[in-house]
Amino acid sequence: MSRIGVFVCHCGENISRTVDVEQVAKAAGDIPGVAYSCDYKYMCSDPGQNLLKKAVSEQKLDGVVVAACSPRMHEKTFRKAAAAAGLNQYLCDMANIREHCSWVHEDKKLGTAKASDIVKLMVQRVKKGKALAPITVPVTKKALVIGGGIAGIQAALDIADAGHQVLLVERDPSIGGHMAQLSETFPTLDCSQCIMTPKMVDVANHPNITLYTFAEVEKVEGYIGNFSVTVRRKARSVDEEKCTGCGICMTKCPKKKIPNDFDQGHGLRTAIYVPFPQAVPNTPVIDRENCTMFQSGKCGVCAKVCGPGAVDFQQEDRVTVEAVGAVVVATGFKLYSIDRKPEGSAIQGYGEFGYGTIPDVIDGMTFERLASASGPTGGRILRPSDGREPKQVVFIQCVGSRAREKGISYCSKVCCMYTAKHTMLYHHKVHDGQAYVFYMDARTPGKGYDEFWRRAVEEEEAVYIRGMVSRLYQKGDKIVVMGSDTLVGVQVEIEADLVVMATAVQAQDGADLLAQKLGISYDKYNFYSEAHAKLKPVECATAGIYLAGACQGPKDIPDTVSQASAAAAKVMTLFSKDQLERDPVVAKVNEKYCVGCLACKKVCPYGAVEEKGIRDRQGNLVKVTAYVNPGVCGGCGTCQATCPSKSVELDGYTDEQIMAMIEAL
């Protein structure tokens, strides 16, 4: 006869409000095989855990069920306590009567009955359970950082400075990301490039960092401590080893009028180019779609003028496979391009703002490039249509953000501050100009932030109008801004020379596809989900994968850098151990009965099933069976459900356990 202990938690009032916990404990005591049951206000607290420990040793319990919250919350806590009292930790299980019961029900009578049923099931499971030993796996002390913006750079530098190897993969030809595009940064107005470029150079020079730019992560396999990543390094058409970065190829390239994405399409570049002069690495790349050599086979000027002979038109993509132990995802954001409604998207467009049809309606990032000393206008604020200096500039906040009816309900977080910054930069550069800002609320939580915004209003003479804009239209060479001032209660029309829209921060294109490769979850806006909003803000639910920066949600630079350093610290914690323990909830094949149909191999989402030849002593092949690699197995149980001969089972979830649970109902 088993001696199971059942501990029912009140969770303050979280459970006891809708479940009669005393009744549940009492009913549990009557289940055959239960030797002890009680209820307690907070089982996870120190006294609660002691109660459990004491009962295990005094009552000589051989199994424990804690009826409380989700096992994702406290399974580790209680297993540790049970182990401390000498019980095999895998004989301690949780009955989830909070998330699965008390939180979702109102009727106390029904809730109590359901909680009792859940406890009954778990008692059966523990009764049929076996003592298991944790699996240990080695840790590869090398990290993959995906994305070379400020988040990825900070995480890579921190991990590398701690003495670990880092592989930094960036999709664009240079690292730097959006921060490299910015002119000056809030709330101190220090030049973005001046604080950014030294870090970029540090990355390039760091002995522990391998930098792959113009590269993309193609495949990620494995698990915490033991990932195998496949990276495609796209053909640059320039040999990185040979190139000295002299730049003569760019001065001689005859194709000079290609819009440069780095300048939001407002500056021009050549077909062989670096996105900006401070690029790291300072190795050009050939844009094959715009290169005369690639399009018509004639030209090759860059190859002729290149001293070291670095230009290589025949270069092909290189695919490398690397072993890493941890992954930091830092893929950043994109700005909502507010045109008409994108095909097949739940997000409505802003056709009424004429973006894309009125040339002097631009987005915030374009304004950054106009204000940047390295930008297409050399830092002068000039409007795109006719190059004139605008005297009246209207800034519109919350374009796309906080607009449920347009499909995005979240706040993009950075726009209030950068718009305040824009009005200052404009005022500093165009002294007789006037800036207007249409806003819903000025949201400025952050150190020195509110002071910064007030300075824009009180000292830099920006006129803030609380209200939204309904429509923009061209009238002569002006743009008429039709809006409302909800504080005064009037309709407002302003004839502006330039309109700057603070468009919503959105997840990068393809963020969902990368998440699927990594096996991490994401929300409906494709922002990556952290394991816990408050207590695990940088970890993914998938072990060994961490988040940094705006790929998780809109973030400014200070927050991004903080999170990147936090992610790096988590990686270092992981790398401080040589071996990792993981739960032994893995599938095992009964080789005696397995007929080697390998149906399990076809359905295994982790690729953990291999073929195994069973040989006699002479080495003759007797039969082929399936074999589950315990290091790779994710414990999902798909093989168990698929196996036609019932010869593969998940430890902790055996058929016997599950049948016993069903019978208990």
Added chain:
Amino acid sequence: MTAGKKRLNYSYYPGCSLHASGREYDISTRALFKALNMGLKEVPDWFCCGATPAHNVDELLSLSLCAKNLNLAEEVEGDLAVACAACFSRLKTTQHRLKEDGNKLKQVETAIDGPAALGKPVKHILEILARDFGLAKLEQNIKKPLMGLKVASYYGCLLTRPPGVPDLDDCEDPSIMEDILRALGAEPIKWSHRMECCGANFTLSRPGVVLKLSNAILESARLAGADCIMVACPLCHGNLDIRQQGIKELYGNRDSSLFGNIFGSEMQQGGDGPATDRRDLPIFYITQLAALAMGATPEGLGFESVITDPKPLLRDKHLL
């Protein structure tokens, strides 16, 4: 209509305006449906939808009036065709409100003394032309393409708003009118004020408001080079058509930039914009233009009963 395919049949809720001040809209709608061989049967014994006054005074009253009308519409086969933008808006709003709010539905069912039928699709004429009949088929059926006619399509407030209710087109940047105009062979112009308010029923209580708002609409259409404006609402038609004389009396014979900067030069007269003659702009209903293009007899489309005479323009474009 392709041979063998079922003829499109609609029940029809004209609304009060279409039996009175907006008679041209009603007769041209009937003419258009006839020309396109679509059935149109008026709902028997319908009454007022409550328009703007009812819902301003009592929501339950306004919902109940529409619910009762929707019940009456069940007696006639076919989706409910509505021409008036306000009737369309009220009927759609009623369906939307009562579907999402069970308590409100109970109140209304008590008020109308029976269950409310909310299932019949309510369709605006624009929707019927562009989607049910189809733009391609519309183009095939043209007898007299509206060649060279530059039309400013005016949506007004109610056709596409509020978000999620009428579900006719993009809320702030629709294109259904322009699409139809193109199919009819006309030239839809790009202009700024197609979604602005004309002043609506302030035309009776505060005509000054209507003169100001309608002037801005007319002026921007003229500046954009329109020959005429196309509407899908009897009240918009009334304001834009009837008030042109009053606008001239108030603002003079020359267009002026009314759009001043409230922080700078407020309400400047004769501003930076190119001033033009405040020439008359004929106002058409969508059904008048469509029926004309489909070869309906112009005499039956009500061109003679509007204030700003459209016939000179139509003759000029060889459409009469």
